[in-house]
Amino acid sequence: xxxxxxxxxxxxxxxxxxxxxxxxxxxxxxxxxxxxxxxxxxxxxxxxxxxxxxxxxxxxxxxxxxxxxxxxxxxxxxxxxxxxxxxxxxxxxxxxxxxxxxxxxxxxxxxxxxxxxxxxxxxxxxxxxxxxxxxxxxxxxxxxxxxxxxxxxxxxxxxxxxxxxxxxxxxxxxxxxxxxxxxxxxxxxxxxxxxxxxxxxxxxxxxxxxxxxxxxxxxxxxxxxxxxxxxxxxxxxxxxxxxxxxxxxxxxxxxxxxxxxxxxxxxxxxxxxxxxxxxxxxxxxxxxxxxxxxxxxxxxxxxxxxxxxxxxxxxxx
Numbered sequence: 515x516x517x518x519x520x521x522x523x524x525x526x527x528x529x530x531x532x533x534x535x536x537x538x539x540x541x542x543x544x545x546x547x548x549x550x551x552x553x554x555x556x557x558x559x560x561x562x563x564x565x566x567x568x569x570x571x572x573x574x575x576x577x578x579x580x581x582x583x584x585x586x587x588x589x590x591x592x593x594x595x596x597x598x599x600x601x602x603x604x605x606x607x608x609x610x611x612x613x614x615x616x617x618x619x620x621x622x623x624x625x626x627x628x629x630x631x632x633x634x635x636x637x638x639x640x641x642x643x644x645x646x647x648x649x650x651x652x653x654x655x656x657x658x659x660x661x662x663x664x665x666x667x668x669x670x671x672x673x674x675x676x677x678x679x680x681x682x683x684x685x686x687x688x689x690x691x692x693x694x695x696x697x698x699x700x701x702x703x704x705x706x707x708x709x710x711x712x713x714x715x716x717x718x719x720x721x722x723x724x725x726x727x728x729x730x731x732x733x734x735x736x737x738x739x740x741x742x743x744x745x746x747x748x749x750x751x752x753x754x755x756x757x758x759x760x761x762x763x764x765x766x767x768x769x770x771x772x773x774x775x776x777x778x779x780x781x782x783x784x785x786x787x788x789x790x791x792x793x794x795x796x797x798x799x800x801x802x803x804x805x806x807x808x809x810x811x812x813x814x815x816x817x818x819x820x821x822x823x824x825x826x827x828x829x830x831x
Contacts, residue, residue: 520566525562556716556726557820634669673705678708725820749806
């Protein structure tokens with residue numbers, strides 16, 4: 515069963531004062547997300563990602579189309595307690611500490627007494643908040659508040675969690691912690707639906723992605739299907755490459771980039787394979803530092819789809 519489904523989901527906003535006209539923020543979005551997946555919802559700023567999440571959480575109502583979560587219509591009360599949600603810009607009561615805020619939220623989910631205390635402590639540990647949990651939220655950095663937001667999103671042990679730009683405001687260590695948290699949630703069977711424009715995070719985490727641009731779905735599928743992982747070439751880093759050997763390689767059309775005094779990068783075509791050249795270089799005294807295939811990345815796909823979307827929109831005017 516799909517954990518999240520949308521069918522032709524559309525949202526218009528009125529703009530203008532004297533004669534309001536509709537602005538289409540989301541157009542005919544049809545998606546299906548399987549249970550237990552980490553699903554990346556990608557797009558540039560203003561693409562319609564936050565609008566989609568607010569429609570799924572019923573903070574907004576669609577102009578047309580439908581959506582279902584865990585087999586039930588969005589807004590079904592029996593489903594809401596099985597969900598977690600982190601908005602893009604979480605705002606909490608500034609004069610409470612993280613512990614006090616989560617204790618309040620835990621009470622709303624039916625935790626009481628010692629169970630509530632243990633649950634609050636556990637989620638604060640899981641998002642990496644130590645002594646900071648006793649600071650008032652107005653004294654916390656943006657990254658700390660983001661961690662508190664993540665803690666409240668997982669407080670009720672949700673089956674489906676929606677995260678809107680969860681890496682926002684986090685330093686590299688914080689981003690790594692959030693990635694690990696999302697993988698732990700997936701391991702427990704939780705479906706994670708997160709929006710982002712940080713493509714490296716999606717590429718590292720997601721089994722399936724969708725790309726949104728200007729309110730329209732441009733591409734959807736598993737990374738292996740979207741990228742096709744077509745081999746474009748090889749990047750070979752070597753050290754101790756003799757000058758005469760380097761000149762011979764360049765005469766054969768190999769592009770060589772100097773890195774430092776004893777290392778350089780060789781750009782090789784996809785065919786023939788690099789094995790013969792590696793053997794040749796090793797026999798001539800050079801040392802192979804690394805060999806990496808060059809393939810399409812999620813960023814390449816993202817740029818292509820957004821650019822194509824812009825062209826199609828212009829052509830339709």
